Amino acid sequence: MIRKMICIECPKGCSLSVDIEGCKVKTVTGNKCPRGAAYAIAENEEPMRIFTATVATKGLNLKLIPVRTNKPIPKKDLFLAADETRKIRVEKPLKAGDTVTDNFLGLNVKLLATREVA
Amino acid sequence: MVKRDLVVVGGGPAGMAAAISAYENGVKDILLIERDLYLGGILNQCIHTGFGLDYFKELLTGPEYADRFIKKIRSLPDIDISTRSFVVNLKKDKTVTYLKPGAMCVVRPKALIMATGCRERTREMVHIPGTRPAGIFSAGLAQRLINIDGLLPGKEVVIIGSGDIGLIMARRFTLQGAKVKAIVEIQKQTRGLVRNVVQCVEDFGIPMYFNHKVSKIHGKDRVEKISIVQIDDNMKDVSGTEVEIGCDTVLVSVGLIPENELIEMAGVDMDKRTNSPISKEVNKTSIPGLFVCGNSFKVYDYVDSVTADSELAGKLAAQYLRKTK
Numbered sequence: 001m002i003r004k005m006i007c008i009e010c011p012k013g014c015s016l017s018v019d020i021e022g023c024k025v026k027t028v029t030g031n032k033c034p035r036g037a038a039y040a041i042a043e044n045e046e047p048m049r050i051f052t053a054t055v056a057t058k059g060l061n062l063k064l065i066p067v068r069t070n071k072p073i074p075k076k077d078l079f080l081a082a083d084e085t086r087k088i089r090v091e092k093p094l095k096a097g098d099t100v101t102d103n104f105l106g107l108n109v110k111l112l113a114t115r116e117v118a
Numbered sequence: 119m120v121k122r123d124l125v126v127v128g129g130g131p132a133g134m135a136a137a138i139s140a141y142e143n144g145v146k147d148i149l150l151i152e153r154d155l156y157l158g159g160i161l162n163q164c165i166h167t168g169f170g171l172d173y174f175k176e177l178l179t180g181p182e183y184a185d186r187f188i189k190k191i192r193s194l195p196d197i198d199i200s201t202r203s204f205v206v207n208l209k210k211d212k213t214v215t216y217l218k219p220g221a222m223c224v225v226r227p228k229a230l231i232m233a234t235g236c237r238e239r240t241r242e243m244v245h246i247p248g249t250r251p252a253g254i255f256s257a258g259l260a261q262r263l264i265n266i267d268g269l270l271p272g273k274e275v276v277i278i279g280s281g282d283i284g285l286i287m288a289r290r291f292t293l294q295g296a297k298v299k300a301i302v303e304i305q306k307q308t309r310g311l312v313r314n315v316v317q318c319v320e321d322f323g324i325p326m327y328f329n330h331k332v333s334k335i336h337g338k339d340r341v342e343k344i345s346i347v348q349i350d351d352n353m354k355d356v357s358g359t360e361v362e363i364g365c366d367t368v369l370v371s372v373g374l375i376p377e378n379e380l381i382e383m384a385g386v387d388m389d390k391r392t393n394s395p396i397s398k399e400v401n402k403t404s405i406p407g408l409f410v411c412g413n414s415f416k417v418y419d420y421v422d423s424v425t426a427d428s429e430l431a432g433k434l435a436a437q438y439l440r441k442t443k
Binding site for chain 2: 008049097
């Protein structure tokens with residue numbers, strides 16, 4: 001079965017043709033870079049998304065710090081991730097790229113600050 | 119009055135890239151003026167990913183993209199940065215007057231780069247009928263309230279227009295526990311990136327109404343509901359297709375328009391339709407030595423292209439300064 005889809009890895013949005021047999025992706029065409037093939041495989045076998053949100057702070061110069069996961073997490077866990085970030089409070093200064101939570105949701109991904117907060 | 123070789127107005131991605139590039143092209147007396155407390159501009163509220171693949175070959179969030187330039191510009195002592203500084207006047211001879219806490223300052227640079235970005239188009243600019251209750255926000259304002267101020271503007275949301283900021287806010291509202299009941303787009307297809315339709319709308323099953331317009335916003339003190347109607351190819355209402363959608367919040371996401379009142383004040387030739395300077399070449403204006411870059415020159419789709427063209431503006435300013443010496 002050929003599935004037409006649009007790659008969402010970057011703003012270019014390549015049109016992909018994905019040949020799927022059962023639950024497995026056989027070939028991917030139309031992608032302008034290797035990210036496209038990886039996206040098509042993941043999207044059909046287990047959809048993943050980078051999760052971004054904000055986390056509350058206490059006693060720092062910003063009310064919120066923006067955060068992201070360092071790797072994509074399963075799409076089905078996005079709401080769980082949003083609930084979890086609402087429980088976190090950051091009280092010490094961080095730089096962009098510093099870890100806010102190790103092993104976020106037990107998914108073996110890190111939640112990273114994306115902006116400096118002092 | 120203070121004299122400078124180069125003044126840059128705006129500390130977002132365009133202004134920072136222009137200042138850094140001017141420095142790297144030999145300009146050593148630079149003042150960058152930013153109205154906010156922090157550098158980074160609108161990138162600071164764009165907490166989603168999608169930035170940097172062209173320029174850095176990495177997928178970054180807005181704050182991360184800004185952070186790279188903030189670090190760089192802070193490491194260059196020849197670039198003075200004045201934050202919380204709001205420009206109130208610009209003259210034809212490039213004299214800049216700005217206010218900062220406790221002071222009014224006047225500076226006359228030999229070259230000037232304006233990197234003042236965009237504003238959002240408003241409800242008034244697209245003529246949406248109805249009452250004027252609380253609960254109507256531009257999409258970028260809602261983004262700021264949620265991502266910077268930690269406030270959720272509403273619980274049941276309808277988004278008018280399918281620009282990228284609106285699509286991204288559909289996801290953000292949904293993940294924050296609000297219900298996005300509809301996205302209403304007058305055209306046949308989205309104005310935003312397909313990427314955002316997939317990961318912000320389809321991922322969450324949010325209904326999109328194409329070829330539909332808002333015929334009325336209802337509500338006395340707070341938005342109560344909106345009426346939408348299908349339109350035909352001649353933009354005429356299709357009778358019998360009107361439906362009402364209950365909501366407490368309406369986001370307007372109908373595009374951006376360059377913010378250029380200052381250069382207009384200085385007498386730069388303007389295109390009234392696009393609110394941008396009339397120019398045959400990117401970044402140049404009808405006043406020699408006055409350059410405009412980033413979204414105030416034209417509305418860009420990607421910040422990576424803003425950076426590239428703003429670096430060119432820095433280079434052009436450096437060339438101009440060498441010629442006039």
